[in-house]
Amino acid sequence: MDFFDILVSILGSTIRLSVPLVFTALAGLFSERAGVFDIGLEGKMLAAAFSAACVAYITASPWLGLVAGIGVSVAFSLLHGFASITNRGNQIVSGVAINFVVAGLTIVLGQAWFGQGGRTPQLLPQGRFSPIILPGVEALRGIPVIGPLYANVISGNNILTYMAFLAVPISWWILYRTRFGLRLRAVGENPGAVDTAGISVTWLRYRAVICAGILCGFSGTYLAVAQSAAFIKDMSAGKGYIALAALIFAKWKPVPVMFACLLFGFLDAFANFMQGKSVPLIGEVPVQIFQALPYVLTCILLAGFIGVANPPKAGGVPYTKER
Amino acid sequence: MNTASLPLPGWITFGLIPLINLVLAFFFSGLVVWFIGENPFDALALMLEGALGSGEGIGFTLYFATNFIFTGLSVAVAIHAGLFNIGSEGQAYVGGLGAALVALSLDHYVPWYVTMPFAILGAALFGAGWAFIPAFLQAKRGSHIVITTIMFNFIGAALMVYLLVNVLIVPGKMAPETRTFLEGGQLPKLDWLMALFGLKLGPAPFNVSFLVALVMCVVVWALIWRTKLGYEMRTLGVSPSAAVYAGIPYARTVIIAMLISGGLAGMMALNPVLGSSGRLQVEFVGGAGFVGIAVSLMGRNHPAGIILAAILFGILYQGGDWVSFEMPNITREMIVVIQGLVILFAGALEYMTRPALARLYYSMARKA
Numbered sequence: 232m233d234f235f236d237i238l239v240s241i242l243g244s245t246i247r248l249s250v251p252l253v254f255t256a257l258a259g260l261f262s263e264r265a266g267v268f269d270i271g272l273e274g275k276m277l278a279a280a281f282s283a284a285c286v287a288y289i290t291a292s293p294w295l296g297l298v299a300g301i302g303v304s305v306a307f308s309l310l311h312g313f314a315s316i317t318n319r320g321n322q323i324v325s326g327v328a329i330n331f332v333v334a335g336l337t338i339v340l341g342q343a344w345f346g347q348g349g350r351t352p353q354l355l356p357q358g359r360f361s362p363i364i365l366p367g368v369e370a371l372r373g374i375p376v377i378g379p380l381y382a383n384v385i386s387g388n389n390i391l392t393y394m395a396f397l398a399v400p401i402s403w404w405i406l407y408r409t410r411f412g413l414r415l416r417a418v419g420e421n422p423g424a425v426d427t428a429g430i431s432v433t434w435l436r437y438r439a440v441i442c443a444g445i446l447c448g449f450s451g452t453y454l455a456v457a458q459s460a461a462f463i464k465d466m467s468a469g470k471g472y473i474a475l476a477a478l479i480f481a482k483w484k485p486v487p488v489m490f491a492c493l494l495f496g497f498l499d500a501f502a503n504f505m506q507g508k509s510v511p512l513i514g515e516v517p518v519q520i521f522q523a524l525p526y527v528l529t530c531i532l533l534a535g536f537i538g539v540a541n542p543p544k545a546g547g548v549p550y551t552k553e554r
Numbered sequence: 555m556n557t558a559s560l561p562l563p564g565w566i567t568f569g570l571i572p573l574i575n576l577v578l579a580f581f582f583s584g585l586v587v588w589f590i591g592e593n594p595f596d597a598l599a600l601m602l603e604g605a606l607g608s609g610e611g612i613g614f615t616l617y618f619a620t621n622f623i624f625t626g627l628s629v630a631v632a633i634h635a636g637l638f639n640i641g642s643e644g645q646a647y648v649g650g651l652g653a654a655l656v657a658l659s660l661d662h663y664v665p666w667y668v669t670m671p672f673a674i675l676g677a678a679l680f681g682a683g684w685a686f687i688p689a690f691l692q693a694k695r696g697s698h699i700v701i702t703t704i705m706f707n708f709i710g711a712a713l714m715v716y717l718l719v720n721v722l723i724v725p726g727k728m729a730p731e732t733r734t735f736l737e738g739g740q741l742p743k744l745d746w747l748m749a750l751f752g753l754k755l756g757p758a759p760f761n762v763s764f765l766v767a768l769v770m771c772v773v774v775w776a777l778i779w780r781t782k783l784g785y786e787m788r789t790l791g792v793s794p795s796a797a798v799y800a801g802i803p804y805a806r807t808v809i810i811a812m813l814i815s816g817g818l819a820g821m822m823a824l825n826p827v828l829g830s831s832g833r834l835q836v837e838f839v840g841g842a843g844f845v846g847i848a849v850s851l852m853g854r855n856h857p858a859g860i861i862l863a864a865i866l867f868g869i870l871y872q873g874g875d876w877v878s879f880e881m882p883n884i885t886r887e888m889i890v891v892i893q894g895l896v897i898l899f900a901g902a903l904e905y906m907t908r909p910a911l912a913r914l915y916y917s918m919a920r921k922a
Contacts, residue, residue: 270700314898321901321904324847324897324902325902325903327847327897328894328898331890331891331894332898334887335891335894336894339887342887349887519716520712523708523713526709527705527709529701533702
């Protein structure tokens with residue numbers, strides 16, 4: 232393979248590995264901009280992956296799988312809301328609890344229902360989201376650079392991939408161009424002011440965590456029904472935390488979120504490519520360096536060495552209405 | 555009536571409410587068991603039998619409890635200073651490196667009782683070291699400690715896998731682990747302690763680390779409630795602004811609290827690494843750092859409560875193994891579900907029942 236072919240294949244897998252991160256980081260964006268920290272992204276993603284795989288297997292329809300994934304993920308969002316908004320519990324503890332419950336429950340239920348050690352049965356092709364070949368691939372194939380890039384990076388992905396990258400401008404539009412978005416951002420900075428304006432802080436924050444639940448539903452479904460063809464235990468494998476890191480790395484802004492996710496996706500793809508290969512002069516680069524890099528970069532950012540990351544001011548603080 | 559600020563007597567706050575939360579967590583766990591078609595009461599009976607029915611079972615239960623006492627104390631110390639240390643898992647993992655390095659370098663020359671103090675020190679130093687950067691970033695640069703400690707769990711895991719696969723591995727072996735320590739690097743079992751109660755330990759790895767854990771409980775109690783540093787930490791935990799106003803140095807107190815927390819997490823490595831397997835292995839912490847969060851929450855951040863909660867989780871871990879063996883429908887991961895539900899009810903939904911209880915208590919008090 233020459234250099235260009237390698238680049239195309241790495242970029243292609245960058246896109247595929249970024250999709251769950253984009254959905255999940257946007258989920259975190261909605262929740263955290265409204266002042267509700269969400270450590271439970273990982274758990275919601277995993278729950279969605281499991282339920283999507285189960286329903287897609289039973290109904291042989293990936294769309295019903297998606298609906299199930301979103302439904303279950305939203306249910307966990309509401310639980311998070313009930314604990315941290317209604318009962319003013321610690322948001323981080325609630326997120327940790329959700330991650331544990333889901334990590335255990337998916338395996339317990341998976342084993343009880345399917346008896347395959349926590350896996351769900353392999354999905355048939357019609358139960359999955361399959362790659363879409365965009366028009367014009369053949370026409371452009373002959374053109375150097377653009378042709379292969381279009382055929383292997385832009386085209387040939389499944390519908391959820393395109394939805395993920397569509398979700399970025401939509402989230403931007405909702406957050407910065409609608410009344411709901413303005414209020415959502417306000418409630419994350421100064422809930423007292425929002426309350427004074429006669430708007431319910433509780434209801435706004437519930438809507439924000441529901442948005443987060445919907446987006447986590449997409450990311451989980453992508454994992455189990457588009458990227459793989461079954462639920463595998465612990466298949467989210469820390470992606471929820473990487474998405475959280477991407478969200479911070481992007482300083483809680485939608486378009487930078489996409490680029491941060493692409494960067495972390497690229498690191499992942501590059502690590503896969505580099506496995507077992509040696510670099511001239513340096514020798515074999517340990518794959519663990521690439522695995523740790525997103526977290527190291529985020530810590531350096533948090534330390535204030537690459538600009539300043541200011542979290543939403545009211546983040547993590549339950550709102551108590553004066554009586 | 556706003557019930558949030560009404561005072562309640564101690565037996566409700568520290569006795570009844572935690573008990574109700576625990577019962578709720580177990581009720582929902584029972585529902586899950588029932589949902590997958592097994593009898594929750596049979597499962598409970600099996601669990602208790604497996605965890606407490608024999609000397610070996612009790613030995614395993616206490617072995618697990620030892621891990622959780624260390625990590626529970628680690629989380630609790632940080633919470634007293636108002637810091638949420640989610641990084642106990644990573645600190646324990648890196649602490650294992652410190653303990654293992656000491657054992658690897660001393661086990662040829664000295665007996666275990668000489669190795670042990672150095673191993674404790676090594677584990678604590680490495681654990682504290684791993685907590686230092688997040689602590690420093692929180693204290694000096696205002697980076698949220700929850701986020702940085704999560705990041706450091708992953709960085710620590712990557713580092714340890716790298717070291718075990720590329721550096722510490724025994725040449726020619728496939729398994730990413732160090733060589734097995736000689737006698738001088740292994741902690742003796744506490745079979746004499748079990749024999750006092752007429753029990754046989756069998757192959758259970760219940761070892762001297764348990765006594766170290768108990769000593770640490772006393773040390774932490776004295777530190778938090780009987781020293782100036784502990785007072786400063788608690789003040790910081792209640793109100794950072796008041797603490798700074800009273801002249802308590804914020805950065806120094808945060809960093810010291812996190813170093814102690816990380817050190818305690820690191821010491822947990824003593825139990826599995828020197829006490830049980832006799833070598834450093836990948837993933838040896840196995841989630842004990844996260845169980846520490848549940849243990850600390852349930853134990854109300856008090857060493858006595860932490861011991862009780864750690865034993866409860868020890869019962870869950872050992873009994874859970876037994877249940878999954880006897881009831882193949884229930885996998886070992888049921889423990890993780892119960893653990894999550896305990897964190898949910900004892901932590902996040904801690905005050906869910908409080909308004910109702912306050913109303914009940916005050917209406918009863920008025921009648922009486």
